[in-house]
Structures are given as C-alpha cells and as structure tokens.
Amino acid sequence: MRLVFAGTPEVAVPALDALIASGRHEVAAVVTRPDAPAGRGRRLVASPVAQRAEEAGIEVLKPHRPRDEDFLARLREIAPDCCPVVAYGALLPRVALDVPAHGWVNLHFSLLPAWRGAAPVQHSIMAGDEITGASTFLIEEGLDSGPVYGTVTEVIRSTDTSGDLLTRLAFAGAGLLAATMDGIEDGTLKAVPQPADGITLAPKITVDDARIDWAAPALRVDRVVRGCTPAPGAWTTFRGERLKLIHVAPVPERTELAPGALEVGKNNVYAGTGSYAVELLWVQAQGKKPMRAADWARGVRISSGESLGEGAV
DSSP, X not given: OEEEEEEOSGGGHHHHHHHHHHSSSEEEXXXXXXXXXXXXXXXXXXXHHHHHHHHTTOEEEOOSSXXXXXXXXXXXXXXXXXXXXXXXXXXXXXXXXTSSTTOEEEEESSOTTTTBSSOHHHHHHHTTOSEEEEEEEEOOSSSSOSOEEEEEEEEOOTTOOHHHHHHHHHHHHHHHHHHHHHHHHHTOOOOBOOOSSSOOBOOOOOTTTTBOOTTSOHHHHHHHXXXXXXXXXXXXXXXXXXXXXXXXXXXXXXXXXXXXXXXXXXXXXXXXXXXXXXXXXXEEETTSOOEEHHHHHHHHTOOTTOBSSOSOO
C-alpha cells in the first residue's frame, strides 16, 4: 500500500523504521508536528520522526493544524491507501480521516478499551496493572474508540518506569503496526469493535498529579514515582523547595516512620508513608543534577524531625 505515516516523538520512530524496512509498502510521506523550541538556546528543532524521515529521503509535512487546506490538498495529491499513526499529537478532523481508502490506523500503547487517552503507559503503572500491551485500531472521531485490528501484550515489571515500558512497547508495537498494514492490504484482517465494558481513561499526567502524597501507601508512592519517570517527574518538597524523586524502593520492614518523615543512615535515606517506608535512591534538588539520595542528604544536612512534603511550591 501507499502510506502516509503520522508521528512526532522518539517513541514513534521504531514504527516508522519497521514500515520503511518491510519493503512491502511505500512510505510516501510523513506528517509530524511543527518544529519546536528545544535546549538552552530554545532554537527550533525538528521532531525525531521528521529527522528520521529526512534521513530516509521521505517527504515531511508539518501542518500547524491537520485541517489546514494546503495540507489537505497535498494529502489528496499523495493519495495514500492508509495512514498509520503513532503519537502524532493532534486531533484529526473528519475531512482528513476520509482521504485514505483504508483510513488512519493508530498504534496505541494499551490493551483497548483500557486506558484510552494521552498517557496510557503512565496510568497502567500508577494503577498497579500487571499486564499491558499495544493495540492497532481504526481512528474514529471519538477518543481511542475505534474498532481494533490487533494487540500485543507486555508484562509490567516491578521496577519498570514509564520510560522503560514505553521503550519496549514502541518496538513490540512497531511489529504489530507493520503486520496490521499487511493484513489490511491482503484483506485477511478485519477490525473488531471494542467491548462496551472495561473502559478506563488515561488523561495527560499533570505536574500536580506527579506530587507525592506521603499519606498514601508505600506501593502507591513507588508506582507514582515510576509512572511519572521520566516525565513529568514525581516530586515533593523539602524546606519549601521542590525535590524530584527519580527512584525509590519500598522497604516493608520499616513501619515506624510517620508519613513524610525522614531518617538518614550512613548510606541510606528513608521516608515514611501511610504504610511502611520507602528508601530514596535517586533524587534531584531544584537547580541541581540527579544524584544519589545519600549524597543529597549529606549535602543538605538533614536534622532530626525534618520531613518531606511540607510547604507549598
């Protein structure tokens, strides 16, 4: 088939690579978000998908809005049979959805209808799910509600961050998306409507969502830290300033610390929760680089009775 691939961040690149490498379909163009400011100089930088497409000699389209008439006109000229999508980052209007004969097919990083929305991987970790996966589905105007072509499953490991899990799903999902294109092209694959039950929503994780509630159980604290790593980053406060939590570990045998209370040993830093303590392993103080929590604690000289989570930011 003649394809136009839509995607923006690094997590979409494996799928684009898989479609280029398959040799069965032609990736005639790529649609991605416009160049965005990045780095200390805030200069405009092309998206990872745009950079990969340019390396491969593929035409790149960067509409400010997918309903822009010049974009729609070019899409009609290219006349794709199907438009595979991975984390494009903009809503597609009906006028664009109607262009390809086989529609726009999205690779979504959950087992639909679970975790519809922008942050399925983060929510699956924060909810304590043991299994997740990826799905390919036909895009409709509803939120991730279209019929499903196929799925792959992935075990969520007890130490997975959202970054770890998303990387594995990006590569597993790339193969699924390529196989979905094959099945659509040869007529062996039919989309099946999603069940009406089991729907959960995964809205974008906000900075407020990533703030640690020390009154919550230790397992919840650990899941929020892992689910919000690398972005937006779990955090708390210490002496009124923000402290980012990069890696913690539950310590079930330590039950004596009050929520947020700190205890510092020679090489360990513990914080109390609503159940048992967690050990702080890696943290990042405001304006500093990530560091081992024990090194941070030595630098700030924590006094007896000090706690995390006090003071607003």
